[in-house]
Amino acid sequence: MTKAETDRGLDAALETLADHALVWPDGQGLLHMAEPLRHAWHSPLGLDAPLARLLADTTSEELRRMLVALDIPAPGTTKKDRLATLLEHHSDPERVAAVVASAPVATRKLLERRARHQGEQGQEQTEFLMLGAPRADSESGARWALERGLLVQVRYSGYEPARMPAEVTLALRGADWHAPFKPCPPIVQTVSVSEAEVDREAAAAATAFTAHATSVLAACAASPPARLKSGGVGTRELSRIGKATQCDDIVVRLVLETAYEGGLLARDGDRVAATEGYDAWAEREPAEQLTELLQAWRTLPLTATQARDEAGKALSALAGTPPCGGCVQARDGLLTAAAGLPTDQGVQSPGELGPLVAWHRPLADQLPQDATPFASVAREAELLGAIARGSLSRIGAALQADDGKALAAASRRLLPTATSTARFGADLTAVVTGTPSARLAALLDAVAERETVGTASVWRFSPSTIRCALDTGRTPDAITADLTDVAIGALPQPLSYLIHDTARAHGRVRITPAACVIHSEEPAFLVELAAHRKLAELGLRRLAPTVLVCRTPLDKTLAALRAAGYAPVAEKADGTVRVERTRHRRASAPAPTFLPGQRRRSVPTKTPVDVDLGVLAARLRDAPPTLPDPDRSAPGSPMARTPRRSSPDTRRI
Structure with missing residues (x-):
């Protein structure tokens, strides 16, 4: 670059800084810089x-x-x-x-x-x-x-x-050193790409992401993920959601962060639950759903897909980290760099836009997990359809211009309307092209298991999935009618057979809750008990002529029947009569204590002796004082007469 080109670039850069009141001349040939800029x-x-x-x-x-x-x-x-x-x-x-x-x-x-x-x-x-x-x-x-x-x-x-x-x-x-100055952005290698190719790839990516977002948020609404004690959703919960929805970890993180930013998810105690806003979002068209998530991503104060910190430790999602201005700068710099590419030109991969992002936004944060600069934010833009074939898509252009109306129009153009019908196959599958409507997805999720999500979603029917639908109170005729309403053509015969065969076996064995069972060889007597008004609180229900089930525990049932004038007996688990014996409460005697090393000896029983406490006190008072005697064992000495340990009688004084 010639000196003239460098001088023109410097003048343009200084004019831009002056327009933002960051640099200004003082009239003496010196430039002054705003103090906060020094700390950038x-x-x-x-x-x-x-x-x-x-x-x-x-x-x-x-x-x-x-x-x-x-x-x-x-x-x-x-x-x-x-x-x-x-x-x-x-x-x-x-x-x-x-x-x-x-x-x-x-x-x-x-x-x-x-x-x-x-x-x-x-x-x-x-x-x-x-x-x-x-x-x-x-x-x-x-x-x-x-x-x-x-x-x-x-x-x-x-x-x-x-x-x-x-x-x-x-x-x-050295004196000849000068600060590096690059007035022109770095040159990147580009390839030709048509607008139709960009639209086609952006539409596929946006459609797939919208379908993934629908399934991830539906899973969170059905089973709210647990939060760690330190806050956020840990890797175990992220893996559970990803496995249930057939989504990669990067997609789950991106959906959770954008949905939380958009108000579709909120912290609820030790869980992250869906909000009322999610219910309204789930009923909208895919283009409207994507637009809301894109707007949240544009202003997201972090990089949603950051999974590792500088030390390589795994990070949780929705951890409530402080806002990251450099992350917003990285996203803005990526869109600006892609917008500056020549018309009908794109890079081989979005990762090649890293040097341009650093040039346009020098304060942008680079994640330690990225092998190439700004690889994570570039991957996010690809998943959302903002960048396709290394070029800025219609969605990306609207985001870069911060134009909400243009963003909604681009989403409607690239994403088809929600699909309300499915194609059922003889292999017991249902295929939905595009994004299924909320009603269709809820119906298929209730009677089948979702296998794949993306531009085409596949559900598979099995006896267990039909049984789960019957457990919720659906009848086989109602299931068949609901599937017929959304089917393209008639339902395959194998699917109809599966529904009715599963229904015939459903409920052959019934399980009822009971705290105890009452039985008798006299059916009329059990009818009398079940109709007795004073026994209504026991919750008696007749299962057979000689059997009643009761929701009250056995001992309370016995007491209630005896209070009503009956004479029941209790049985053990093996059917034998339980013999009731009166138990007397007794206190346990304290165990004797022994000094360390003392041998345990039997204590002989002594006959109680009546002692006159007054006489004993007088004897102790009138006793002459005793002096230490070296010969303790000498007969007649005071020390020999003085007991070494007080007797039980003296201890009671």
């Missing part, structure tokens, strides 16, 4: 923070040692004076270059590499010194630079690499 990049132009900020927590003694290592007299004893002297030295590129030229070879290579690759996330950055775990081949060189303030290890930064001040980086880059 973590390290603009690959420059770290200036030396004054990096040395803010450095002590005065540490500054003195740096000046001594640089052969600079340390002025005074205050930190302010020493810091000012060091800043003055490092602000002079020639002085910094001279210090680096005198450094050891390892140090010089390390500093030059840092200045060249500062701010990059490549392999070179992983080779930088990390204090506490230095590399063997660069420890001495890094230490030399740290001692002279050419590198700074920020306090309380853990094991982060030592940082290079901006002044040192600029000095090592």
